[in-house]
Amino acid sequence: MAKKFQCNNSKNRTNYFCSFKMKSFLLYILFISLSIGQLISQERLQGGTLPALTISKELKKDWQLTSKIENRLFFYDNSGLEKKTGLDYIHTDAAFIGSKKVGLSNQLSAGFQFRFGTVIEKRSIQQFNMVIDYYSFQLAHRFAADQTFAPNTPDSYRFRYRFTYNKPLSGNVINPKEFYIKIGFESLFILEEDTQDLEFRATPTIGYNFKSSNKIELGLDYRTDGILIQPSRQRYFVVLNYYVKI
């Protein structure tokens, strides 16, 4: 970079031209820095943790019942008027979902979720899953929709698509007592009264498969929303998931 903007007197360039080019470059750098600074100062930033427990029971005729409990805690929040630090409990989600295998490796699910926070929010959930096996990894697609209803708050409708890549860290399948990586990308379209918004999520995690096939995962969940209705919000969560199949 430095070379590109170096004055080269051997090529008979005038000092005026060199200084003009350098000035333009410095102005450009200043403009970019100010723009980035402006963006960062406008962003709302939150950091927290999402410990979750998912318990599932297989039933007859390809049915499955799943329950998921997830807590949300923040340890950093400057999304409001003042910056908050220290551990702050936000809410607990409790979801109950019934699923049925359709086709050979697809699953259709529907259920509801309660969010216990300052008020109780109710959410209905519908989703369709596909898991595709490859030689040494798996790809999963999830198409979902949910509707959230809470007192004194406009109803919210979300349409979601998630793509997940999963690879064992040893061998071609996840055996007991082995680690694996899982990376998920999700995009959400949110409708709320007259407003629309987009949210993107990226979730890289490392998991461990116990002898019982129960799994534990630790990773990061990055979420950004407010893309269509600025200012945007950045959220970083440390995720800890535990999956139990009984």
Next chain:
Amino acid sequence: MKSVLFIALILFTTSGIAQTKIEVEKRIPADSVPENAQHFIKKHFKAKRLKWYFEKNQNHSSFEAKFCEFKKHISVEFSTDGTLEDVEVQIRFKQLEKQLETKIKQTLGEEFSNFRILKTQLHFRKYHPEQLQLFFETNTVPKDCFLELIILGKTETSKNRYEILINSNGEKVSMQQLKEQNQLFLQF
């Protein structure tokens, strides 16, 4: 909060998952593999990205070498004393001759109301490089060679994964149900 946890626990009480073929493979260093097994690999293959595994199921233990050759995934299985058991070469099902492909689909159709082939491997009990070469040139499965298929099959009562051994005439030799992988972590 406590009541929610209590309801969740009550909903899911005892467990009972039917288990069939449970195969576990563990990555091992090359120096823990019998010398004759290592020698066989060196003699017959260039073995790019060679990895050794110790494989164990309910009634059998073996060493397995996995590598890439001829742009294919190859796995060579040895007994615990290093004697060759089989050589498996992963191919695409559609690579097979049309006649054999139709016959295998017919055989699977008799077992399952719906099925999907997930993996197809040429299965040699004795390794003759010229047989493999012949397959690559003509797509003809040699007479003393088998095909090992991993399929997702639907019967009247359930959907499961199966490992099926098929002979060169497209007839079923053996079939084993595989333990279902827990996919809960990909669904929720």
